[in-house]
Amino acid sequence: MRNFRKVAGMPLMLSVPAFAILLVVFGIPLVQLLFTSFNAPNFSLAHYRAFVAESANVRILLQTVELSVVATTLCLAIGYPTAYLIAAASKGVRTALIVLVFIPWLTSGLVRTYAWVAILGDRGIVNTLLIDWKLITSPLPLVYNRFAVYIGMVHIMLPTMILPLVSSMMGVDRSLIAAARSMGATPWAAFWRVFFPLTVPGVRSGVLLVFVICLGFYITPAALGGLRDTMLSNLIAAQLANSVELAPVAAIAFLLLGVAVVALLLFGIDVSGTPGASQRRAGWRTRLQLAVMQGVVFGKLTEAYRARRWKAQLFQPGRAVRWVERASGFFFVALVMIYLQLPGLVVVAMSFSPGQLLQFPPPALSLRWYRAFFSDPAWTGALWTSLELAVMVTVLSTIVGTLAAFGLTRSSSRLRSILTLVILVPITLPGVVVGVVAYLCLLKLGLLGTMSGIVLAHSVGSICLVVVIVSATLAGFDRRLEQAAMSMRAGPMQTFTRVTIPLIRPGIIAGAVFAFIHSFDEVVVTSLINRFSIYTLPLKMYENISNEIDPTIAAVGSLLTLLPVLWLLALYPTWWKSKRIARQGTAQAPT
Incomplete structure (x- = not known):
């Protein structure tokens, strides 16, 4: 007791x-x-073999992985520089930008998907403007295809990529960058050899979250894509609704789960929150990632040149950021924020339209x-x-x-x-x-x-x-x-x-x-x-x-x-x- x-x-x-x-x-x-x-208690791979035997099923599986990889890559390519510029901004600007990232992240994914239908449709904003400007004579096929799927997926997942990256970058000691610059490193070398490796945990978290969530995308491909853009989740939902047998659906679900597990094993999960422990456990995986991303072979070939340049630039003060770079950074962040906020603003504006058809801008308020x-x-x-x-x-x-x-x-x-x-x-x-x-x-x-x-x-x-x-x-x-x-x-x-x-x-x-x-x-x-x-x-x-x-x-x-x-x-x-x-x-x- x-x-x-x-x-x-x-x-x-x-x-x-x-x-x-x-x-x-x-x-x-x-x-x-x-x-x-596995067809218990008579264990077998019959349902997995039946799935692989259908070429259409294999194509959907590969297509699901392809869509997820491309969407994740686009999110990383857009999200990393955005997060870097947000983290480097002043406290007030940084807070405002994070709020602007949070707002679409908290907004219903259905609403954002619907907004892109309205924006990219035949009578949407893009086609209407292009026709009014006499650039085209008939609407462009911007929706119900792969292009629209990528637009919708990246828009929904981009905040999920940006927020972990900002959190990781905020924890980087900027004095390390200054120390590298004082030792003769160029801005690009200081970023690539010092700053980027310290943000790899944030990159890993963002990529893992975005990729796994993209694997399970269901609404966006169905609403924005065509018949050729079906993902495995759509196939699972269709079979679950039309079939009374659960075993084939279970096999498809575990194939999708297997892809997610492979991603988890490749990128890993760090739940300790201790930077030192995270670096100790990084092991061969992180070293391999950094070796590939930093270009070790190229670095060896240019070692002599970099040694001479280091001696020439040793203890030289870093140059100030030029106005062109500031303007470019401001323009890039502004474009990303417009991309994130535009669907919500369009939906709000169109909701006041008085006519049977949605118009932007609405001809009157109602x-x-x-x-x-x-x-x-x-x-x-x-x-x-x-x-x-x-x-x-x-x-x-x-x-x-x-x-x-x-x-x-x-x-x-x-x-x-x-x-x-x-x-x-x-x-x-x-x-x-x-x-x-x-x-x-x-x-x-x-x-x-x-x-x-x-x-x-x-x-x-x-x-x-x-x-x-x-x-x-x-x-x-x-x-x-x-x-x-x-x-x-x-x-x-x-x-x-x-x-x-x-x-x-x-x-x-x-x-x-x-x-x-x-x-x-x-x-x-x-x-x-x-x-x-x-x-x-x-x-x-x-x-x-x-x-x-x-x-x-x-x-x-x-x-x-x-x-x-x-x-x-x-x-x-x-x-x-x-x-x-x-x-x-x-x-x-x-x-």
């Missing part, structure tokens, strides 16, 4: 509810799905489509269903995820790293695979097409997000404040509720916001598990985009575009107040 009480009193036990939900909804069904793909939205029971019912689901998921995920984050941060570093890696698995896999796993779980539990089933399925990803955000907040928490409260005879529960919770409240609120957004915007998992028996707002929007472009969706998109701005305005006062309380508490805490 004493040992049981000792184990029950461990902080790690607070993470049991989170792991229980993840195990029931994701872990066990994932193993069952693996056995199903609230016609907002009235149509709020007067249509189908739209308002879908809205209230999404709000109800999101609130339930947010409450469950915030409570369970906060307890899990608190328990994990109080455990040993090695155990914390392992358990954190386990709890992050659902958000490091393609979304369509998570949807198939959730489908199998709810099928076994008899919860397909029910509110309870959708809440459980949405909670898998939401709990992971809450754990990540609250854990990051707890990592910077000064535990001396808890010790000070206990020295004043406060009990553990009183210390937790009166000291810990108020100081980590911004992290909890941020986690709740992201959990709400994740549930409210979820469409892939929802479409797979509810059989269209419960219409959420994203499902209603996706059906509208797929079947007909109803101008009412512009009003819905406008409301969802403005939602992230409201979230940021709500989060800022809470964050500012918490920082002020933390500074006051740290100054008063005993040393």
Whole structure:
């Protein structure tokens, strides 16, 4: 009994509810799905062989990898210089640019996809302007092809690439660059030999996140692409909807999962957050990456020339940044920000159009489509269903995820790293695979097409997000404040509720916001598990985009575009107040 009480009193036990939900909804069904793909109990590779035997299936698999690789490469090519310029900007400009990156990142992916249909369509902004300027006589085929798919995928994933890169670059000591310059290195050499290797962890994280998420893209290829642009997730959704046999779907899902696992093994995951440990564990993989990217062979061939140049430039002051370079950087960042913000602005503008056809700019201002939205029971019912689901998921995920984050941060570093890696698995896999796993779980539990089933399925990803955000907040928490409260005879529960919770409240609120957004915007998992028996707002929007472009969706998109701005305005006062309380508490805490 004493040992049981000792184990029950461990902080790690607070993470049991989170792991229980993840195990029931994701872990066990994932193993069952693996056995199903191998035709258990008569284990065989029949379903995998059947998939490979169809040349069309192999083409879709290779096409999925190709689309993901190209989109990831484009995101890195655009995102790295953007992140570099953001990190090098002044504090005020940097904050404004990060907010501009955050806004589209928090905006519904469906809205952004719909916006590109409106921008690139035959009657869209681009074709209309080109025709008005007499540059073309008939609309260009800019949508329903591979070009439109890349435009949409890069637009959706670019913030996911930029944010980890900015975080990594902000942690680089700029004095190292100055030291390299003082030793005769050119700006390019200082960047390539000093700055870039220190940002490789951010590059690795961004590339891994973008590639894995792109593998599971479902809505964007279906809405912007043609029949030749089908991805594996579209094939999985089609077979799951039309077939009663789960084994072939399981085989396809695990082939897609296998591609994601290969990417995870190549790029690796660092959950420790310790730079020294990360460098020690980099091993041959990072050394090989750096060797290829830095051009070791070319460096050896030019070694003598570089030695003479180093002696000539030793201790020479670095040249000032020329106005041409500043103007070029400003122009590049401005183009990227326009690219990120344009779809949202277009949707907001078109939502005020009075005509049957959406126009940009609208010939007049009207609230016609907002009235149509709020007067249509189908739209308002879908809205209230999404709000109800999101609130339930947010409450469950915030409570369970906060307890899990608190328990994990109080455990040993090695155990914390392992358990954190386990709890992050659902958000490091393609979304369509998570949807198939959730489908199998709810099928076994008899919860397909029910509110309870959708809440459980949405909670898998939401709990992971809450754990990540609250854990990051707890990592910077000064535990001396808890010790000070206990020295004043406060009990553990009183210390937790009166000291810990108020100081980590911004992290909890941020986690709740992201959990709400994740549930409210979820469409892939929802479409797979509810059989269209419960219409959420994203499902209603996706059906509208797929079947007909109803101008009412512009009003819905406008409301969802403005939602992230409201979230940021709500989060800022809470964050500012918490920082002020933390500074006051740290100054008063005993040393």
